[in-house]
Amino acid sequence: MVLSLSLLTAPSFSQSKGAVYLDDKKPIEERIEDALSRMTLEEKVAMCHAQSKFSSPGVPRLGIPEVWASDGPHGIRAEVYWDEWNTAGWTNDSCIAFPALTCLAATWNPEMSALYGKSIGEEARYRNKNMLLGPGVNIYRTPLNGRNFEYMGEDPYLASTMVVPYVQGVQSNGVAACVKHFALNNQEVDRDHINVNVSDRALYEIYLPAFKAAVQKGGSWAIMGSYNKYKGQHCCHNQYLLNDILRKEWGFDGVVVSDWGGVHDTKQAIYNGLDMEFGTWTNGLNWSASNAYDNYYLAIPFLKQLRSGEVKEEEVNKKVRNILRLIFRTTMNKNRPYGSFGTEEHALAGRKIAQEGIVLLQNNKNVLPIELSKVKKIAVIGENAVKKMTIGGGSSSLKVKYEQSPLAGLKERVGSQAEIIYAPGYESPAVAEQDVRNAKKPEQKIIDVEGLRNEAVSAAKKADVVLFFGGLNKNEYQDCEGSDRKEYGLPYAQDELIQALAKANPNLVVVLITGNAVAMPWAKDVPAIVEGWYSGTEAGNALASVLMGDVNPSGKLPFTIPVSLKDNSAIALGEYPGNGKEQTYNEGIFVGYRWSDKQKIKPLFSFGHGLSYTSFAYGKVNIDKPKLAANDQLTVSVKVKNTGKRSGYEVVQLYISDLKSSLPRPIKELKGFKKVLLNAGEEQVVSFTIDKEALQFFDDSKHEWVAEPGKFEALIGASSTDIRGKVTFELQ
Template sequence: MKYKEIISKMTREEKASLMSGKDFWQTMDIERLGIPSIFLADGPHGIRKQAEAADHLGLNESIPATCFPTAATVANSWNEELAMQMGTYLGKEAVEQKVNVLLGPGINMKRSPLSGRNFEYFSEDPYLAGKLAAGMIKGIQSYGISACVKHFAVNNQEERRMSIDTIVDERTLREMYLTAFEMAVKEGETKAVMSAYNKLNGEYTNENMDLMKQILRDDWNYDGVVVTDWGGSNERVAGLIAGNELEMPTTAGETNQDIVTAIESGEIKEDVLDQCVDRLLDLVFTTEKAFKQKPKTVDKKEHHQMAQRVAEESIILLKNEANILPLQQDKTVAVIGDFARETRYQGAGSSIVNPTFLDHPLDLLEETELNSIGYEQGFDRYGKRSTRKINKACALAEQADVVLLYMGLDEVTEAEGLDRQSMDIPANQIELLDALYEVNPNIVVVLSCGAAVEMPWMTKVKGLVHAYLSGQAGAKAVQRIITGAVNPSGKLAETYPLRYEDTPASHQFPGKEVSVEYREGPYIGYRYYDTADVNVLFPFGYGLSYTSFGYSDIKVSEEGVTFNITNTGEVAGKEVAQLYVRCQSKAIFRPDKELKGFIKVDLNAGETKTVTLLFDDKTFRYFNVKTNQWEIESADYKIMIGAASDDIRLEDVIFIEGTEAPLPYDKDKLPSYYSGKVNDVSIEEFETLLGHKVPDPKWDRNKPLGYNDTIAQCQYAKGLFARFAFKLIKLSHKFLWKIGKRDTANLIMMSVYHMPFRGYARMTGGVINMPMVDGVLMIVNGHFFKGMRHVLRERKKLVKLNKDKGEFGTSKTGEGEVL
């Protein structure tokens, strides 16, 4: 241990106190030993440090900080160096705001396009996500503070995220859902990892010994800190045994006492606690050094310009019929759409950043050379239909050569804690587009959303620029792309299917009650579409440019692949070359191709560059469930260089000597997985892949509700009061949504409806404790008066205890928490 001497001077109670927060965002300090508190703040794409009332939901405004493009946007840059540079800017701002641990990046896989938090994650591909995350982590930590990669692991839905049980086979887990984390740990050398809320194959992730001990600590040699997601601790002692050092936020000492009691009873040895304290102290002392240097002064304009640069490399040109873009100066333009007036630039929830500046498209019109003839709102961003708005927009469009239409998803549709209900753009926007097409077919759409959407309207637009959620300077970046000042170079980090029903997990997303089954196995995103030969709207890796590129002269060796790229057009541009690998053997099922490398190349018109992509330890491996380790199959491997997953320009073959491991599968029993057609796998075949039976995915309606059950389940409760509360919450949500209070309606679903009962103790900083939750559960289960007496009695005890400690009347979490 590094801090054995300090730890030897601590009481058992002091050591336990370090294992949970001091308040909502800070760790506990021990002044007599010189151990300071450290501050943790949300920050996947900008610092969200709240100056006053603390919450985890993005309700209260934070100190202004640069709002960079979200991870879903940055991924489209396919530029690891750019991600690292963005990370350095984040790290510098964190130091200025005295933030020790920046809670990001988020690297969960995009299993389904409907996952509500996709805007905060990089990709459907673990290699791309891992490389970009590693780069960003290096940048953040270059200033001495810590990144905190999240959410470990398989947190791929928002509905019931605090209690859902993710059922996934071991090979899929390792190859698809853990590889990006492995890269973040090994290549990015992250100092902190955040455990996910959900269960993994029956155990909460922060208590899962296979995940936390065997894989994270032993296989990957991780020696940093694991912190729970806020309110994400189930059994505190079980989490500590698994190596989960820090529980956040504070529980006002309740779970610290659980640790002390467990040691005193012999349930765990004190060495377990000491090891966790040692790792936490290392995080505390190493990050505190960042603030002892000369204070970093942030140039807000410089950081705004960096946000613009990231956006410019990440925005994607998806359609450019008849070269309608870039817009010509002699063409008149009608600007239409609510998102032109008030830009959509980030998601909702704990990652909300209070930007230092904020560009809006309309405000920038005077700076451009666009020949604008005016603006019309055209639609209400929250979906309300208006014939008057459409008619006014059409009247303006008739007078213009080109219609510049800003469309997208609104702020309450893409939010933490809630999954999307469909892949549709709101109907009132499509109604407007249809009407505009009738009067002027020269339409260029600027799309703003953080995840894939269906586009049955694509035939009615000539140009499509996808801005994703491009941060506070995104509007300026879009303007520079549509005017030709910047040549677009973004490429999709996720596939756009023709319709939701085409997605491999459509039958198994989200898990509604006890569990969610990953029956599609490793076939997510392009791995499925390319293997099962399913047509898509836009393939993984796709993106247009104002120039063209040629590929030639491929050479493959045991070290890697070399080839030439030539800019065959008339303007300078950047091309993303992608390395895919296909195993030619059919002995073990695999996707048709898998991304194993990429590079972004900057080329002047007519210029040729020679590019080399090296193979690494992930190029040919697969996880063998029989040997329980990574293996390589002896086989011919096709090496493919492409401009997108379906646009392969160069090919060659190399034989790779393998590890000669035993075959892990019986091919005859897994026909769906060997064909890749996995969008509707039977439960019997899935259980064969798993190697065991799946749990019943439905709630037991006759069982009393417990700590990990939710308000949603109160519809089946024995207690009349609980059933009434359930109906009241449902009615409140419906009413608030109808009157336009959609943020509040979403908040009810996220922080009340889907919150496990234990969460009310874990998230209220000691205002409610677990004995009080016991009383609430008595009420819920039909013992109203007994339960109410228990709640009042335990509340009285808690008040007295706090008075005795001199703490009564002071909330440890600040004001404004959601109870």
């Protein structure tokens, strides 16, 4: 007799009459125990694994619904066939694409994160998903990581602050935010088996804080494990991460979901904290079994051990309690809103987020903003001015309602006020369309690199200003899941093209469309550089509004842009990407600007850097008391004045420096930031509260957070290297 867990009995609700679990006035924990008591062993096991690419079974007999997940974190993925990654060809699943999370982090504005979460949560809810697979908060360790664009930068405090409103916004719609990838998933090379060796101190100070904030402050209802190993165990069933830290230390009461194909062992999956297994056989139902899903590690193998008594029933009960809690919080919450999908409101929310995230890196000679009264002809150069950036890249690929390209956005904004001429300048290889059944690999034509360059230079010579749109794209080995970048420089001979354009026209603006730092050997020859990110559906309109001066740029970098790869700590210390089996984080806590400060390396552009079309002056930094008692707090304040001629946002950043410590510490660490809007001539006092927690480091010999008495400095700056003032205080 073949056991089948996915094919359940026909619905019969007679057994549900009077059920406590249906009474939403009862406490959730009481409802969970009632539902659990009515379930068969087979029904419990079935809930612990997938029944399709993106769903797991409910219990129809008891009226308990299925769980339906959707890839995020930048939009709701198109519907796919039951057992394939290929899109199912629906006509009503075209979503709004929101900016990539590097762009969100670059806003340095928790209000934008709340708007993002609320909006994408509404889209997920309308499509009847009860779990969104995002946001991602893995730390930006090296510029080569192919999935950096999906994450929130290099600093644990910034990522922790930005993830909380996102999670709360998503979950306000009755959709669980599944924060990923827990943990240490910092490269795509060998991601499915690489064992990460990292000190406890670096783990707790750098790589865990954003996850902890999502759980304890954001109240996240779901966590996704990562593909890699830690302490020799895959992270989707990892005793140390899932049981010891997530459950015991942080008190997480949500559901732990495997990354798709991240489960490798039944015993570890049973005992090491995993609740739901997805994607173990990702090619469907043709793996030598009538139903591949029943052969998942948490399916028939799990059931056999339960029936034999080798595993106690309480082990499956633990998992089902967490799954039921997810369902009661989402699908079975009668007050759950209905959501909305593909709306103008969501598109405009995405545009606003993009506008606040776009970073003005350089603006020599005030080339920007473009004044149409002085410009008659604009040359737009570069494939990224027209290339779609919402498709490709792995699980972040989207089927969008529309995507406004930079060229289209500029044409709409400029209208008849100036002539716009376009030349591609460079070309990337053609790729097969992602997730399309029987997609044919396109024929590769010979790219005339010199001809494209000459055409672009000729156009540049005829123009008053040149806007070059380049950078990376979603092709393999660019910003793409499954592969890391192979080089730090720009692909497709763009560096040579930019140098030629700089010689042809002194009024050159380079707009980088990336989710990652890139080398810029031409930076000194180019007057203006803009980081435009992958900005989603409204990308073109957002970029045009900033370039034309309708919006004053206010984004700040969420990661350091080093001059060269050797200035990155993971590269400099020689371990990345490991030997195929092991990868050791030799840099420890010295990631990003912490490394630059320690080694006295001047970055090309610093963490927290971003210019404006106006200017800001900082006054003296003040403190309300010189000494901080152990259980007290103090206030640091500074006056910030807009000394320019137009209104604008400034991100005021607070860093803390421990002047004497028993363990090595970074020169400074971000511990606060506020984004303030100031009109021309307006002045505002910006205040920060410091308590003992802001002064702590993790002592791995004691396995506890420690704040040592002594002197500290509070530094106020416009970036990690642009410190405008500081004040000393003492922890008693």
